Amino acid sequence: MNRRMIAYILGWVLIAEAMLMMPSLLIGIVYREESYRYFLLPMLLLLLLGAALVIRRPRNTAIFARDGCFIVAASWAALSIFGALPFYFSGSFQTIWDCIFEITSGFTTTGASILSDVESLPKCILFWRSFSHWVGGMGVLVFVLAIAPLAGNRSLHLLRAEVPGPVVGKLVPRVRATAKILYGVYSVLTVILIVLLRLGGMSLFDSVCHAFGAAGTGGFSVKNAGIASYDSAYIEIVLGIFMLLFGVNFNIYYCLLIRHAKEALKSEELQWYVTIVVLSTAAITINVFSLYQNFGVSLRHAFFQVSSILTTTGYATADFAQRWPAFSQHLLVMLMLIGACAGSTGGGLKISRLILLVKSFYQEIRHVISPRAVRVVRLDGAIVENETLDSTRVYFISYILIICVSTLLLSLDGFDFTTNLAAEIACFNNIGPGIGLVGPTGNYSAYSAFSKMLLSVNMLLGRLEIYPILIVFSRSAWRK
């Protein structure tokens, strides 16, 4: 394990976080709040620590898969702990555990909150909360790779540990250029969304914060009632469409950019994604029609909810946890498990993994019928290697195990089974609101400090796709 290189890259991450706090500080100054009291100290701390770590570039810059996982896990843990400091200094939160839960939920783009009255918070704190979604969505190491002078040759290990999906590829040969393209596409889409929301009558501050929430597929709102408080069909449709756009594999935008639309639209994952959205929206529209007695309104709510849940954003316009029929609730929970496309900002199991699992299931059935049949799984016309299939299956098993064990531990707090399971699923898949007591109108404040930390770890497990976090706890990884 190359400890010096891990420390070096971690140092850059800390410096990047200090830089990322800058906009929040400025927002506070613009709104005449005491933002310097919340942000200056953490920024100074981050800069000093970061500078101490990067002051000497290690001679040996080679990192391996294990180091990549360590760097990513350590960076995200550091991000969450230092990111919680402004919250703590602002005095709007009761305990440090609440602060850590809230910021982890921000960086992992979960959007689960312990706050009941967000409107009373200072604007700079609200901005930091939403901005953390935007940063966490594309990944902070991808950001660091784009700006800092890091080892180029082996940085794929970092990209791999941070960018979600069963297989991570680069767009162009250089990691650095790839990181820039990803952030470029991401920023342009975000700016378009801000402009569109502003045109829909949202205030500039609200549009920026909500655009960040949608772009990172996070889900923090700056209103107590969330998106429902605007009660505007335009805003809901714009947000619904953009959440879906951010849930698409970003490689597809790159293909469109270099005019390879045909190949981009042929992507099987994209086709499944669209199909799932259309079918679930239709099913929920019919199911909730009796509730709203209006086809347009039912469709609007159904579409927004499907888009928000499938992309793991977690914005809500309707209280599906309390008012919607069981069928719709169940369907939404299933969408939570599936999640968005690989290589997007969304969480969950990922559509491409679902495709691989369904296809290998189908192959297994075929194999039972005719035992001599050769099992071949194809994706986008290419044969999927057995190694990839195996790792996908094992991933699915670990995914289910983590949900089971965590829900068991959560149940120590004494809430009902539905609430515990929904809370676990909503945090692990980085969605935010679940059903039961943690639905769109509820929050997570009732859970004990232990459960909040457990859920925070779960959010990190979900965002970084399990292994980078688990590896830190494995003894063989620490061995020389």
Add this chain to the structure above:
Amino acid sequence: MILRAFYKEQTYEKQVVSFKPALQNGHNAGMVKTFFVMFLLEASFIKTIIVGGGKVGQSLAQQLLLEEYDVTIVDRSSRVVEQARTTLDIIGIVGNGAAYPVLESAGAKDADLLIALTASDETNMLCCLTAHQLGAKHTIARVRSPEYYDQLFFLKECLGLSMAVNPELAAAEEITRILRFPSATKVEIFARGRVELVSYHVTESNGLCGTILSDLPHKTGIKVLICVVEHGDNVVIPSGNYRIAADDTLYFTGAPEQIVAAFRKLGLLTERVQNVLIIGGGRISYYLATQLAKDKIHVKIIEKDAARAVELASLLPKANVLQGDASNHELLMEEGLNRQDAFVALTGLDEGNILSSIYAHHLRVPKVIAKVNNDNLVSLIHDGGLESIISPKRITTSQILRFARALSAGRDREDILALYQIVGGRVEVMEFRAASAAYCDMPLKTLPIRPNILIACIVRQGKTIIPNGDDVIQQDDSVLVVTAGQRLIRLADILQGNV
């Protein structure tokens, strides 16, 4: 979790094409898009495709990545591609590099350079032909077989080849140069043979020990320059007050006759080689024996494989070909190893070559040369007392790099004429043609030359000048520059502030 390159590699990365067409169409597509594309671009990197991701392919990619090249590696084996993808900042594609769809998905259409380094000559040539037809600007093929290499002079054009590399031939040429001048551990030629770079290992009993460099001209009365000194792991470009120590390896530059004269004055000259024993009957041995035969040097080759031995005997009527296992020391003694002037180990096994060479060294064979392809082994060997190491892999890499650098120098008139890597690639010797007024006609001592750069030689109208501070560079001179750890693209890069 070993993830194979099936998904992105074969779907999305297929679409990786150059930004250049997008940029050219930029003005139709509107300002916003042009700006966007510009923002994403770091610089217009030179797009390189390497077909065959073996040892040479990967070490070449590693070198190219340090400069402004984008590298895509194509290989048939998914394991090789996966390994290259995780250790190098490249895109990997699995497939047959001579097949149209594979090359197309690797972006051969607008590649600036394609380098074919697969194990098969035929594949390499077909690969270059296909890439050329697809629109690759330059192609380089490795062609090892003597039959094919000899006929390349009339195939080159229709194959669209910019260059053919024959590592074995190049290695044989290098060995021949050393055997012609056996005092040196290595001899390289520049400026079409007008300048030589000769390395010499100083032993403890040597008269040079303790000499200060600036005293050398008085001692010899002849102008030669010591441009690099290697001592253990340290490599320095020495100043005048450097004191020579035991175990230094000195690199002399100068005109060949001057170097010979200087060596004679210093008492370092050894006798001409007349008998050579070669073990291993591969292609290098064939080329080497042919070249040595021209110099009337007697060659004895020991080859293990009976059929190959017979083949060699028929190809090389003047050589004495023996069949036997060269790792058997009794056989070597029987063939008079201790009476040979030189011993060259060229079998396929690096370790075998090293061991036999150490054995020959102990028998006090005056000149011992070993072929070692594995870089990791090279650093170990110096401890065993071996000085002359030939690595066909490194020769190939530096030949291709020279071509690639010339490409990146691009429009400039002042081309890189040659590039040599010495001391395990840590020092580069480059030959430039002078063109710019930035440094011409000014005494060298007035030029703000960056540290760790030495102007070793100037060749003007066939005359070799070892420059001192009062000499000037003139238009169209060939200038030999020695650098440690700095990469030069143009001659102007030697000046401070021009990076």
